[in-house]
Amino acid sequence: MKTPISPRIQRTRPGLPAAVVISALLLALTACGAQAPASSTSDAGQATGVPALAVNEAAAKLLPESIKATRVLRVAIPTNEPPTQFYREGTQEMTGTNPDVARLIGETLGVKVEIQVANFDSIIPGLAAGRYDMTVSSMTPTAKRMEVLDFVDYMQMGNSIAVASGNPLGISSEGSLCGKKVGLLTGSYQLAVNVPAIDEDCTAAGNGTIQRSEFQDTRQAISALTSGRLDAVLADSPILDFAASQNPQIGIASKYDFTSVGVGMPKDSGMVKAVSAALDSVIKSDSYLKVLGKYGLESAAITDARVNFAQ
Structure with a gap:
């Protein structure tokens, strides 16, 4: 049995002029803290224990030309917190549900996933600055965050x-x-x-x-x-x-x-259609359930990769 999704309390806010949205959001979401420099590790999704998935050619065609050219997705993921993300013992390789879901997305799109490790509160500023292409960080889609990011649901948690x-x-x-x-x-x-x-x-x-x-x-x-x-x-x-x-x-x-958490990406990146199509394939696959089961999180599975569904 999957745990049913129940809505979280959401205080909606009126829209802001486009010129002030990004600066206001970054100030609010970073809680006035200084941005920490991100460390990074790189992997091709090989020998990581992630089950193989076939490339969804239709989804891959939806990628922006910049990603098609590099064939690399730079994915921001927070610091060491098992079981959602943590370093494999004795290495600097990230594993856990978030890195593994990111790798499943990469396999489905036929691209390499490069994990960029960052403090949670530095991820949205990093996306805005172009340091990352997307984040898989247990981030809840909220109306405020959706002013600058697109989201596609990939699992649920409480x-x-x-x-x-x-x-x-x-x-x-x-x-x-x-x-x-x-x-x-x-x-x-x-x-x-x-x-x-x-x-x-x-x-x-x-x-x-x-x-x-x-x-x-x-x-x-x-x-x-x-x-x-x-x-x-x-x-x-x-x-x-x-x-x-x-x-x-x-x-x-x-x-x-x-409630659901989502993969986040900048609104102007042109990524959301490709990621949505990829995640639709991922969550219908046995590989998705195997990844969640590896960390005892079978109840976190969802059946609908909703796009921009605010919590």
């Missing part, structure tokens, strides 16, 4: 709240986070959308708002939780669920709000 083992503070839901010290990934959906909504409810109930602490990767937040500097961590469920399975010092207090 939120989890991680707490210290035994849950000493009795945290059981989003509502339990009022006034608590909570760790969040910089630039994340949880920080940009979930926390403001929770804070509104906390204020309406006469409780204190969340005391936010931002981190460049979820492992740093988990370390702060286990050292007692945080009361909870709110992040993507695959990452926190995996961390809890490996670390007896933490547990999962709540898991909820499953």
Whole structure:
């Protein structure tokens, strides 16, 4: 059984003049943090354990001429966070659901995938600057992000709240986070959308708002939780669920709000038709289910590669 998709809370915003959209969005999504330089690794998708897929010639013909010429897709993926992305032991080669889905897309389009490792909050600025062609980074399509990016859904995931083992503070839901010290990934959906909504409810109930602490990767937040500097961590469920399975010092207090995440690419790149056609082939293939199953994420499978479906 696949976990059903349920919509997340979405605060819609009126449109902005085209001249200010990109600058305003980049400021909002980078949370005023300095952009970190991206490190990169390159691979041809060979010997990575990704099942082979035939080239979808019709999809490949839809690629922009620049990609046809280089036959390379530069894909931005965040830092080391298993099981969605992490370095294969003893190497600088990225594996996990996100790199493997990117490689399946590359196989379907008949191009090489070059993984560019970057902090999550630097990915959208990097796409805008032309450093990457697309991102496969568990990024939730929101109305705000869709002002500058096109998205095609490729899997689904939810939120989890991680707490210290035994849950000493009795945290059981989003509502339990009022006034608590909570760790969040910089630039994340949880920080940009979930926390403001929770804070509104906390204020309406006469409780204190969340005391936010931002981190460049979820492992740093988990370390702060286990050292007692945080009361909870709110992040993507695959990452926190995996961390809890490996670390007896933490547990999962709540898991909820499953929805799709998408491959993102700049609106002016001409990529969306090719990627949409490729992902339509990918998610119908046995290779897709094998990739998700390799990381215990069979329930993350979707059946419809929706285009620009805001959450």
